[in-house]
Amino acid sequence: MSHPSPKLPALPRTLLSLLLCGAALGGAASATAAPVKVGLALDISGPFAALGAEARDGFALGIKQLGGKLGGQDVEFVQADMAGSPDQAKQLVDRMIQRDKIDIFSGPIGSNVALAVGPTLFNAKVPYLSANAGPSQFAGAQCNAFFFGTAYQNDQFHEAAGKFAQDRGFKKTVLIAPNYPAGKDALGGFKRQFKGQVADELYTKLGQIDYAAELAQLRAAKPDSIYFFLPGAMGINFIKQFVGAGLSKDITLVTSGFSADEDVIGAVGEPMLGLFNTSHWAHDLDNAANKAFVAAFRKEYNGRYPSVYAAQAYDAILAMDAAVKQAGGNAQNREAVVAALKKANYASTRGNFKYANNHFPIENFYLRVIGKDAQGKVTNKLINTVLTNYGDSYAAKCPLK
Amino acid sequence: MSGILVLEQLLNGLGYGLMLFLLAAGLTLVFGIMDVLNLAHGSLFMSGAYVAAEAHTRTGSFTAAIVIAVAVTVVVALLLEVLLMRRLYTRDHLAQVLATFGVILVADDIVKMAWGPSPVMAPTPAALSGPIELVDGLPYPAYRLVILAGGLLVALALYLLVNHTRIGMRVRAGASDRPMAELMGVRVGRIFNGVFLLGAALAALAGALMGPIVAVQVGMGEAILIPALVVLVIGGIGSVRGAFVAALLVGVVDTIGRAFVPMLLRATLPPATAADLGPLFAEVAMYALMVVVLIFRPSGLFSARS
Numbered sequence: 282m283s284h285p286s287p288k289l290p291a292l293p294r295t296l297l298s299l300l301l302c303g304a305a306l307g308g309a310a311s312a313t314a315a316p317v318k319v320g321l322a323l324d325i326s327g328p329f330a331a332l333g334a335e336a337r338d339g340f341a342l343g344i345k346q347l348g349g350k351l352g353g354q355d356v357e358f359v360q361a362d363m364a365g366s367p368d369q370a371k372q373l374v375d376r377m378i379q380r381d382k383i384d385i386f387s388g389p390i391g392s393n394v395a396l397a398v399g400p401t402l403f404n405a406k407v408p409y410l411s412a413n414a415g416p417s418q419f420a421g422a423q424c425n426a427f428f429f430g431t432a433y434q435n436d437q438f439h440e441a442a443g444k445f446a447q448d449r450g451f452k453k454t455v456l457i458a459p460n461y462p463a464g465k466d467a468l469g470g471f472k473r474q475f476k477g478q479v480a481d482e483l484y485t486k487l488g489q490i491d492y493a494a495e496l497a498q499l500r501a502a503k504p505d506s507i508y509f510f511l512p513g514a515m516g517i518n519f520i521k522q523f524v525g526a527g528l529s530k531d532i533t534l535v536t537s538g539f540s541a542d543e544d545v546i547g548a549v550g551e552p553m554l555g556l557f558n559t560s561h562w563a564h565d566l567d568n569a570a571n572k573a574f575v576a577a578f579r580k581e582y583n584g585r586y587p588s589v590y591a592a593q594a595y596d597a598i599l600a601m602d603a604a605v606k607q608a609g610g611n612a613q614n615r616e617a618v619v620a621a622l623k624k625a626n627y628a629s630t631r632g633n634f635k636y637a638n639n640h641f642p643i644e645n646f647y648l649r650v651i652g653k654d655a656q657g658k659v660t661n662k663l664i665n666t667v668l669t670n671y672g673d674s675y676a677a678k679c680p681l682k
Numbered sequence: 683m684s685g686i687l688v689l690e691q692l693l694n695g696l697g698y699g700l701m702l703f704l705l706a707a708g709l710t711l712v713f714g715i716m717d718v719l720n721l722a723h724g725s726l727f728m729s730g731a732y733v734a735a736e737a738h739t740r741t742g743s744f745t746a747a748i749v750i751a752v753a754v755t756v757v758v759a760l761l762l763e764v765l766l767m768r769r770l771y772t773r774d775h776l777a778q779v780l781a782t783f784g785v786i787l788v789a790d791d792i793v794k795m796a797w798g799p800s801p802v803m804a805p806t807p808a809a810l811s812g813p814i815e816l817v818d819g820l821p822y823p824a825y826r827l828v829i830l831a832g833g834l835l836v837a838l839a840l841y842l843l844v845n846h847t848r849i850g851m852r853v854r855a856g857a858s859d860r861p862m863a864e865l866m867g868v869r870v871g872r873i874f875n876g877v878f879l880l881g882a883a884l885a886a887l888a889g890a891l892m893g894p895i896v897a898v899q900v901g902m903g904e905a906i907l908i909p910a911l912v913v914l915v916i917g918g919i920g921s922v923r924g925a926f927v928a929a930l931l932v933g934v935v936d937t938i939g940r941a942f943v944p945m946l947l948r949a950t951l952p953p954a955t956a957a958d959l960g961p962l963f964a965e966v967a968m969y970a971l972m973v974v975v976l977i978f979r980p981s982g983l984f985s986a987r988s
Contacts, residue, residue, distance in 0.1 A: 460957070484944075485961060491698060493691075493826070494941035497691050500690070514899045518896045521806070525813070525824075525825055544800050548800065550803050552811075
């Protein structure tokens with residue numbers, strides 16, 4: 282799936298659109314709109330491959346449940362693998378806009394990719410539902426009416442973890458993250474809510490696989506807790522080695538939902554038991570929409586629990602469906618679609634939430650701990666709400682009203 | 683800075699170095715004897731890790747997992763040798779790099795098709811999943827001790843094989859002067875086949891052993907290939923002894939770079955500057971070592987070719 286789905290050759294397609302135009306002119310009263318065109322970025326290769334595969338499964342389930350329609354309208358999904366690469370993503374999105382004339386866009390996992398494709402989409406006035414990435418740039422001064430961070434703003438996850446660490450009364454903690462912008466933002470977000478002593482901040486190489494050197498330093502620092510932001514396989518290695526080094530006896534491990542979701546649990550297993558993490562969603566979150574989603578997902582994918590990435594992607598499809606319906610079925614009326622999206626009037630898997638002026642959610646964040654379900658399967662369990670109706674720290678800088 | 687911290691870091695460095703040695707030994711012999719640069723060596727490492735993870739999950743036996751991983755990878759290497767490597771002997775290095783790079787891409791896609799893009803779980807044997815109290819105040823992961831012991835044993839066996847057997851003598855002869863060795867009646871081509879398969883077995887062993895402590899994922903072979911190539915260059919092409927010394931050096935320097943340099947920086951510089959510079963120095967440490975060695979010994983520490 283590394284290329285957009287096959288399309289009609291250019292000439293028949295032009296003829297077809299002429300015919301459709303003619304039909305529309307001839308029967309002015311006819312309400313049949315042209316099919317909605319949705320561009321979906323699937324990061325199923327590259328650094329975010331595992332997360333991209335989760336998102337793809339979430340999209341697929343949403344699309345299947347809606348019978349391939351959005352707001353009752355026929356849909357054409359233009360799918361492409363952005364491979365987590367900003368350059369490749371930019372080219373593919375240019376093509377989606379110019380050749381495929383997409384009406385709505387969603388997808389990329391990485392914040393760097395979101396930042397690369399954002400301006401092009403904003404210029405073309407294509408509503409962009411970011412189903413995962415929530416870069417601070419798009420939340421503050423560079424916010425845009427056509428951008429919706431449908432899932433979260435990056436810092437929120439870490440702020441929630443900081444709040445939990447503060448509430449728990451940890452005295453001395455060590456922070457660890459890769460040495461790149463999101464890593465620094467993560468530790469900054471944590472410190473915004475955590476008032477205890479930060480004994481040390483360790484920055485590692487991006488993509489590091491062996492944490493023996495860092496673990497020895499942790500042992501020497503003797504903290505009571507550790508907060509780590511190590512997305513993807515980095516977190517997997519870190520947790521396994523942390524437990525193997527016998528550090529889990531004396532030190533409580535805290536992380537954001539990014540490093541403690543089903544994709545990571547599948548690769549680490551039992552050593553993750555007892556790991557605290559924070560997220561805006563949990564598979565056992567008690568609301569009707571979520572229960573239906575989790576049951577359908579597990580039925581579709583052999584009993585596998587959905588991860589937060591799958592839930593976010595599924596949510597994005599529901600948000601599009603609601604917005605197209607509320608815009609009167611006319612996805613070409615971009616202003617109407619944006620106005621409808623802003624209402625967030627659909628049954629989200631995370632329960633009710635609303636958007637701040639910068640189109641990032643004001644929502645609850647939950648504490649989860651990894652335990653075993655009734656069948657003995659290692660998975661996340663919801664404990665309580667850490668932050669209620671929590672917005673992000675950048676909304677005030679956004680000029681949107 | 684306590685003695686325990688230094689001891690622990692030293693053990694870490696040696697463990698990492700021994701794993702690098704298992705990879706670099708095969709690489710250096712293949713390059714040294716046949717002058718073939720095989721970038722796909724990392725893919726054999728990945729194959730060992732994936733097969734071991736799968737076999738361990740299915741059989742529940744760690745030993746069986748390692749044996750199966752090595753056996754399967756050797757078969758894969760045999761196919762690779764027959765189908766591709768043979769055709770590359772007479773080509774230049776550029777063709778070899780391109781072809782074996784292609785193998786990396788194919789291997790990654792095959793793994794993705796078979797196991798999916800997410801990392802897979804490589805269980806640690808239950809008996810070894812905890813720490814062992816080495817000295818008072820230093821519980822060291824039992825599994826890493828096994829890796830240390832395993833790496834040392836294999837290194838010793840390889841040393842004996844290469845330096846104290848007849849086959850080893852032929853291997854060394856082929857590495858230091860191939861045309862002369864051939865004139866003396868050594869069938870270098872056949873020796874090479876054996877060395878290539880031995881190298882694959884060592885890479886698979888490293889992959890199978892590393893799997894439980896790192897993530898078994900697509901692209902893991904590429905990540906470790908660069909340090910392995912640095913070891914090959916520092917040690918001198920074609921020399922197993924060089925690879926051993928260089929691997930331990932790189933392992934220890936890399937660990938020191940990551941552990942102590944940032945610590946010293948944090949003690950002397952403002953935290954923000956130290957956070958920016960520390961990882962930078964850590965990344966550069968290995969290459970700095972290579973540069974220093976090459977300044978004084980341009981052909982590596984123990985080059986097999988004079």
